Amino acid sequence: MPPLRAFSPAAYVFPLPEGHRFPQYKYAGVVERLRDRLTVVDTPGLDWALAEEVHDPAWLRRWRFGDVTREEVRNFGLPWSPEVVERSRRAAGGTIAALDDAWTHGWGINLAGGTHHAFRDRAEGFSLLNDAALAARYALHEGLARRVLILDLDVHQGNGTASLLRAESRAFTLSVHGERNYPFRKEVSDLDVGLPDGVTDDEYLEVLDRRVRPALETFRPDLVVYLAGVDVLAGDRFGRFALTLDGVERRSAWVYGWCRAAGVPVVSTMAGGYNRDPALTVEAHARSVEVGLDVFA
Template sequence: MKAYTTYHLPLDLPEGHPFPLYKYRGVAEALRGLLLLEPAPEVPKEALFLAHDPLYLERVFREGLSRKESLRLGLPFTPAFLRRALHAAGGTLMAALDALEEGLGLNLAGGTHHAFPDRAEGYSLFNDVAVAVAWLRRRGFSGRVLVLDLDAHQGNGTAVFFGQDPTVYTLSLHGERNYPLKKERSDLDVGLPDGVGDGAYLRALEEALEKAGAFRPALVFYNAGVDVLKGDRFGRLSLSLEGVAQRDLRVYRFVKEVGAALVVVMGGGYNRDPRLTVEAHAATYRLALSSLA
């Protein structure tokens, strides 16, 4: 089984910046020997133009982002950052093709769900899932798609991308008072109070999956953010490692029950203990292998 990774791509960050660059290498190393790790390829520009606003893309490639736009992004715009974003989106696209062929596709990056059709936001330059869906549609895939977003933050960009698409169901389970301040409308939004632990979270997830199951998706994109862990710098929820594992197992059981193919993308994770971030992410992929591969 192969997985795509961007850990080999450098990125210079200001000293003390909270972006968890360490986790991409750490997760890849934790899974080495269990998966065939392949460098994520650059996404075809044609795929980007199928999803994103052409004027936005042309400006990004021609001149980058303004200082104001970089502040909204939360990262300095550099050629290295653009390259990583292109390859992260390429990893999700390739994982989607793998999923349709083999039932499971894995990207050890991606989950950039705050990117809108015409703007960058929240560490997200391109919306990798929206780009992958657009590419699959162009290649003739017509099945129903579920975007299951269990990152601690609402997938606001994803909600906008698919807001008028009846063939894609967006489900976001997130902190109600967390970023983004202005929530967009998913097909199903489940906002949770700060500090929610394992029990309440898993009950809410079970109810949400039951509703999503009625959609009968053929393909599921799982944004498996681990910023739901207690101690995350930005997550504001309080799941344990075991709680995150139970979350993942419920998702994989759901996928088997509905008979869908699955793409797993990494999503957020910013724990004050970097080892917990790496451990939780790696466990998500191990469980996917043991449950579905």
């Protein structure tokens, strides 16, 4: 059996109307693609008590039991069902579970998560539970980490994460995103790098060296939570960047290489990826993990 394991909620599917833009296919696709190189584990569910430390308890209860308004559901972007709530709980639980592997092997893998548009009492952009904020909260409160850096490289700003962790000085939120893209009202992260449309591989890699590296070296995290969204890829339905598959690979290799060299444990989550070509979405997510396998082998 392959040595490293990855958590996946792919078994927890939820009903979607025909032709819905949420790419549910990609979670099973990535598992299929990586099965030979990873031991894929069914993700445990998030403890609701932990969820209540980050999200508003009364609001959470309403979502759990379907007491939500039409507008709330519209902002979430997915139809409410008991399955979508359970699926959200599993996806977030994978990020918490992967923390153990980060400390044991240097890297913990969640083949889902990165739902960075979830606020304390607001679901938005396919995000109900903010797994990165939950992981930071859990690691800090359990005394497992003293400084957590959320490295959000999804093409959209991590607005929910920035809002949830604003008052937490032991967490550093870093978001590299499309300045002109959703969310159109940005929150304030500890470091926001808003980039123009059409960013290429080399331009993006230069941003990592010039902006991200100094932040990592100054803050000196003892845990990194990496949102490896592949909606930076050219042809993404909701992205406006022009990275190639090779660029996506180089980006993740850069992140894992930095963490490995600095001896900082990292948890990776998938986050967004909505390419017009579904096969490309799966391929980009898979390669983003594969380069990590090479770094941590």
